[in-house]
Amino acid sequence: MTRTALATLALPFAHAWASHVEARALASGAPLEPCALAVARRVGVVHAHRVRVRVVAELPWPGPLWLRALAIRLRLAPPDIVGVSIGYGIWLRADQAANHALLAHELVHVAQHERLGGLRSFLHAYMVECLTEPGYPAGPLESEALRVAHEVLAADRDRAGACRADAVGVDV
């Protein structure tokens, strides 16, 4: 089986879990602050008002044990992850709650999921990206998130830091 076929096979399970996790974030997360709302629009999020952010001690990633095993096998579960975006829901680890660079990075993934036509399409593209060379984090979606977040926050710093982006590093 090709790795792309593996991603296609795993998609229904990953999507069911991700939809549940997105719903949890949307039900109990906080809307973006005005500054983050502006960043969201600059990185290309169309429906920025729909985004909700949950700050938690432990990220809901990569989910239940069966999905965790699958994610490790698919190389979708980097051990040092501190934030994850699932649809319009963004989850940040509590010690990274003030990390504007991380939030900007996750907002680029929100924009990507809109652009690709929704959570299911994004998940598939992201899984394929992680499964095929060059893999995480060098694939196109992850590279774009790194680059765009960096550019937007660098521009903020040039404009006296609308989001106090210089308070934290931009390497995520």
Ligand SMILES: [Zn+2]
């Ligand atoms: Zn990312």
